[in-house]
Amino acid sequence: MQEFREIIKSYKNITVVSHINPDPDAIGTSLGVYAWLKEQGIQVEVVNMTKDIPIFLDFLPFFSKIKNKIDFEDSLIISCDCGSIDRLGFDVEGRDIINIDHHLTNTEYGILNIVEANAVSSSEVAYKLLKQIGTVSKDSATAFYAALISDTRNFTTNNMHKGIFTIASELVELGANCVEIPKQMINRRSLASLRILGIALESLELHVDGKISILKICQDYLHSSGAKISDLEGIVDYAKSLATVEIAIMFVETPSGVKVSLRSKGIDISGLSSYFGGGGHSVAGGFESKDIKIEEMSSKVLMEIKNRGLII
Numbered sequence: 001m002q003e004f005r006e007i008i009k010s011y012k013n014i015t016v017v018s019h020i021n022p023d024p025d026a027i028g029t030s031l032g033v034y035a036w037l038k039e040q041g042i043q044v045e046v047v048n049m050t051k052d053i054p055i056f057l058d059f060l061p062f063f064s065k066i067k068n069k070i071d072f073e074d075s076l077i078i079s080c081d082c083g084s085i086d087r088l089g090f091d092v093e094g095r096d097i098i099n100i101d102h103h104l105t106n107t108e109y110g111i112l113n114i115v116e117a118n119a120v121s122s123s124e125v126a127y128k129l130l131k132q133i134g135t136v137s138k139d140s141a142t143a144f145y146a147a148l149i150s151d152t153r154n155f156t157t158n159n160m161h162k163g164i165f166t167i168a169s170e171l172v173e174l175g176a177n178c179v180e181i182p183k184q185m186i187n188r189r190s191l192a193s194l195r196i197l198g199i200a201l202e203s204l205e206l207h208v209d210g211k212i213s214i215l216k217i218c219q220d221y222l223h224s225s226g227a228k229i230s231d232l233e234g235i236v237d238y239a240k241s242l243a244t245v246e247i248a249i250m251f252v253e254t255p256s257g258v259k260v261s262l263r264s265k266g267i268d269i270s271g272l273s274s275y276f277g278g279g280g281h282s283v284a285g286g287f288e289s290k291d292i293k294i295e296e297m298s299s300k301v302l303m304e305i306k307n308r309g310l311i312i
């Protein structure tokens with residue numbers, strides 16, 4: 001905490017950045033940190049490499065401030081919810097980085113790494129840090145709360161514990177609106193996201209006595225539905241929700257290869273994500289592979305699940 005304070009004090013400018021293809025935890029945490037720094041009178045900018053940011057988050061304070069490029073030349077970088085430096089998407093070579101995250105596979109690429117693998121969201125890590133140093137405003141609390149309910153799937157994930165309700169209650173006390181925020185996040189889906197959900201569920205395949213479920217989304221489906229990558233958020237959870245399923249996998253064809261999302265009901269799949277060059281948490285992760293087709297990738301993943309004895 002002391003170290004964090006000293007590092008931010010020693011910089012004139014700060015750039016807050018989160019991972020490519022950001023989810024609500026990435027955006028919420030970075031906006032919460034951005035608002036907090038701004039309130040301290042610090043020159044700060046908030047950036048994300050991806051142009052397609054989930055639009056339903058536009059109710060968050062300062063959402064419109066998120067830029068695609070870093071303007072400050074010699075700023076301190078504060079990265080949020082980003083497990084490895086390449087996932088920032090920007091060239092930050094030579095810059096000091098403070099790394100705020102909760103990915104089990106975080107590579108500790110910062111000069112200061114505030115990484116708590118047990119935290120349910122990066123916003124939990126950021127909130128616990130910042131509240132020790134200065135007041136957390138309604139704006140920050142709103143962004144942190146949105147991130148918290150998203151990464152815990154509305155307080156239903158395996159890593160939940162009573163301390164999270166204390167944090168949620170503190171955030172509400174600070175001004176986060178616990179009725180409006182979920183309303184904005186759950187009831188403002190795009191038509192394309194429902195169309196692609198339908199198409200994805202049509203593709204459902206079951207393996208190993210229904211213990212593994214697979215969804216496959218090819219480029220044609222994305223084009224016909226008009227869906228963007230951000231419209232795919234949460235779809236793999238449907239494949240996981242089937243009673244028999246232990247591990248759910250979604251394969252999405254990209255212009256350069258395949259993007260894979262992995263989820264489990266309890267089996268540790270972090271090693272599986274890492275094996276294919278990705279990362280994540282014990283029950284949620286993913287990776288991207290270049291120059292490969294969905295069918296081949298799917299066989300490889302099924303084989304690796306078998307080799308590792310993850311499903312017996």
Ligand SMILES: [Mn+2]
Pocket residue numbers: 025026081102120121122151
């Ligand atoms: Mn997260």
